[in-house]
Each structure stands twice: as C-alpha cells, then as structure tokens.
Amino acid sequence: MTSDARNPRARILGTGRSLPAAPESAAPSDAPPADSAPGDASAGNERRGAAPGETTSDLAARAARAALDAAGIGPRDLEMIILATSTGDAPMPATAVYVQQKLGAELIPSFDLSASLTGFLYGLSVANQFVTAGTMKHVLVIGADLLSHRLDPRDRASAALFGDGAGAVVVGPADGEGRGILSVSLRADGRKADVLQVPGGGSAEPLTPERLADRRHYLRVNQLELRQAAEERLAAQALAALVTAGLAPADLDWVIPHHADAELTALLAERLGCPRQRVLGAFDGGSPAGASAGSVAMALDEALRDGRIQPGQHVLLCALGGGLTWGSAVLRA
Known part of the structure; x- marks a missing residue:
C-alpha cells in the first residue's frame, strides 16, 4: 500500500x-x-x-x-x-x-x-x-x-x-513535484471486537423490547483495554508506515492522531521522538475531540487551512478504533 x-x-x-x-x-x-x-x-x-x-x-x-x-x-x-x-x-x-x-x-x-x-x-x-x-x-x-x-x-x-x-x-x-500519499499501513484484530462496540441492532442481536431495555443499542467501551491497545499499537504502526515511505521519525513535521487524550499524545510523541507541539489532534480549534471516523480528516483540514501544515512537509496520520482496527498514513503536503 x-x-x-x-x-x-x-x-x-x-x-x-x-x-x-x-x-x-x-x-x-x-x-x-x-x-x-x-x-x-x-x-x-x-x-x-x-x-x-x-x-x-x-x-x-x-x-x-x-x-x-x-x-x-x-x-x-x-x-x-x-x-x-x-x-x-x-x-x-x-x-x-x-x-x-x-x-x-x-x-x-x-x-x-x-x-x-x-x-x-x-x-x-x-x-x-x-x-x-x-x-x-x-x-x-x-x-x-x-x-x-x-x-x-x-x-x-x-x-x-x-x-x-x-x-x-x-x-x-x-x-x-513529490507531494502525495507516501504510504498507508492498516491492521485489524477481531479477537478484540468487544472492546468498542454497539452490540444490539445487527443480525446477531436484532433489537427487541428486552434488548432496548438492556441498552444494547448504545455504544459500549472498555476504556482500559482501548487505551492499552492505543498505547501498544499506534506508535508501532506509525513507525512501520514511515519505514514503508522511506522516512525516519526525524523527517516528520506533524503527527495527527485520532484523539485529543493529552497523555496518549505525549506518549506517542515520545515513542516517535518528536516534540509534543508537533502532535496535532481534533482538539485544536472548534473540532470535537472524538468524532470517530471524522477526527483525523477534520484535524488535517484545520491544520492545512490555518497554515500550520506547509507545502513539502511530512505529515503522519494515525488512528485506532473498534474492530479493533488501527493504521497510519504518511503524506508529503
């Protein structure tokens, strides 16, 4: 990819x-x-x-x-x-x-x-x-x-x-001119499917009055496991995407993760060896912190429009979510 x-x-x-x-x-x-x-x-x-x-x-x-x-x-x-x-x-x-x-x-x-x-x-x-x-x-x-x-x-x-x-x-x-998508690296682990899920409403659990009463149609999150997975997977996958793109962490100008968690952001910056201020997120400006599939794209748009991301700079996008799924992409703006 x-x-x-x-x-x-x-x-x-x-x-x-x-x-x-x-x-x-x-x-x-x-x-x-x-x-x-x-x-x-x-x-x-x-x-x-x-x-x-x-x-x-x-x-x-x-x-x-x-x-x-x-x-x-x-x-x-x-x-x-x-x-x-x-x-x-x-x-x-x-x-x-x-x-x-x-x-x-x-x-x-x-x-x-x-x-x-x-x-x-x-x-x-x-x-x-x-x-x-x-x-x-x-x-x-x-x-x-x-x-x-x-x-x-x-x-x-x-x-x-x-x-x-x-x-x-x-x-x-x-x-x-050398600008474009340099690499995309994706993974999934179905053994962790229940870490982030909406259990009711599909073919496995069609909604019934009993399941509605049990609130099975709402999002259920094992926050501890989700956080542990993000800590274990995000940086490792990001490094793999960089290798595929022929780059080193020192070549990165910006990192855009899927969420605004300050501790996770600091950990990601540490493992990638980049300054914390180079790690952006959907917490910047008026964007909500966790707009799921929209978060990374929203933060990318914001940073491009306000001029933080300049032509020729290297940008790493990374996310982890239900599935569990995770991945990274490397761009030259």
Whole structure:
C-alpha cells in the first residue's frame, strides 16, 4: 500500500470539515456520575451534537462540498464516493448514496466503509489504490459520525470521549513535484471486537423490547483495554508506515492522531521522538475531540487551512478504533 516516496502517484487535492449545527444538550441531571477517562483533555467541555433532524449524510455532504471547493472541482468531476461511518442514516442503503444525492454527483460508485475511528484511513487507502492504478482521477473520501446518537446518556465518561463531526478529502493524481500519499499501513484484530462496540441492532442481536431495555443499542467501551491497545499499537504502526515511505521519525513535521487524550499524545510523541507541539489532534480549534471516523480528516483540514501544515512537509496520520482496527498514513503536503 505504498507509492515511491520520491514520486507518489496520488495526493490529497482538497480537504474540508463540518460540525453539527447546534450545541449538544447537557446530560440529564439524574444520570449517575461517571469518572472521566484518564488524561482526557476534553472532559467537561461543551460538545456539539446534531440538531433535530440532522443526519450523518448532512455532515458528510457539507464537509465534501468544502473539500471539493478546496480541490477546485465540482461534484460531477467525481468518479467514486467512499464514506467511512459507523452511524449511517439507516441500516440500508449505504449513507454514501444520500451524500451522492445531496452533492448532485453523477451515477458513480458510492459506498460505506465501517472501520470505526480508523475508517477514514481505510477509505484513504482504497482511494489511493484506484488513483495510483490510473483507474480513477477523483475519489472523494469522507469520515463522518453522529456518535451522540449511540451514546448512553448514563455513561458520561464515553460522552467525554466521543462526539459528532465529518472530515473529507479529494484524492487525485500527484503533480510530479513529490507531494502525495507516501504510504498507508492498516491492521485489524477481531479477537478484540468487544472492546468498542454497539452490540444490539445487527443480525446477531436484532433489537427487541428486552434488548432496548438492556441498552444494547448504545455504544459500549472498555476504556482500559482501548487505551492499552492505543498505547501498544499506534506508535508501532506509525513507525512501520514511515519505514514503508522511506522516512525516519526525524523527517516528520506533524503527527495527527485520532484523539485529543493529552497523555496518549505525549506518549506517542515520545515513542516517535518528536516534540509534543508537533502532535496535532481534533482538539485544536472548534473540532470535537472524538468524532470517530471524522477526527483525523477534520484535524488535517484545520491544520492545512490555518497554515500550520506547509507545502513539502511530512505529515503522519494515525488512528485506532473498534474492530479493533488501527493504521497510519504518511503524506508529503
């Protein structure tokens, strides 16, 4: 899953992001207290949740329009839409077709991809393959989630970790100046599938009144195991992606992980041997800390638009989420 580091064949042409329209309402006052996650920098901050009637495809379409504008192309120039999400508008059809409809794109392949917080990187890898092979010229990749719809209002710790938002990129041919996608490295471990999951609502557990009463339709997180996995996997996978790209940690200018956890960020910086201030996250600016599949793309868009990421700089993207899935991508901006 790599291009020649000196001559990448695909690059990100434009980026965009979108937040929900309205601030999320506070948790019910009768909800039992829960401890915040260790080192969670976002605990206690106001989170932006979806307005009534707002859907995942609404967020995804807004982020997509911003990415298309940045790339200087229109919806009818697209040849594929990939939407990474765990909170689609409906179980069927794929939410990507609603995005296609809202954008006014042609009758192009449009599909969803489910890999939790790592979903955007999975989608980026698919787009990279199509563009690198010369099969397609413009592929839209979106990471979008409305996790506020999956959070148990009694679980304040999870509410502090996960939010709503969307990020999008347009992937197209590289320009021959060395800028582009240098490598993408992905992994999954199904033995840890229950660490982060929504157990009810699928073929294994169709929703019944009893399962609804047992709150099986809400997100369930083993925060200790999830954190341990992130500590063990993120840096190791990032180093592997760097090797594939023909780079060393010292070559990195920026690192964008999937979450805003201050302790995890510091650990990642230490293991990569880079200054803490070079590790960005979706906590910067107005982005929610854990917009799942949208987090990395949102932070990338923010850092490109405010000028922190400059042309020619090396950027590492990394994420870990349900599955468990994890991965990294290395870009030359």
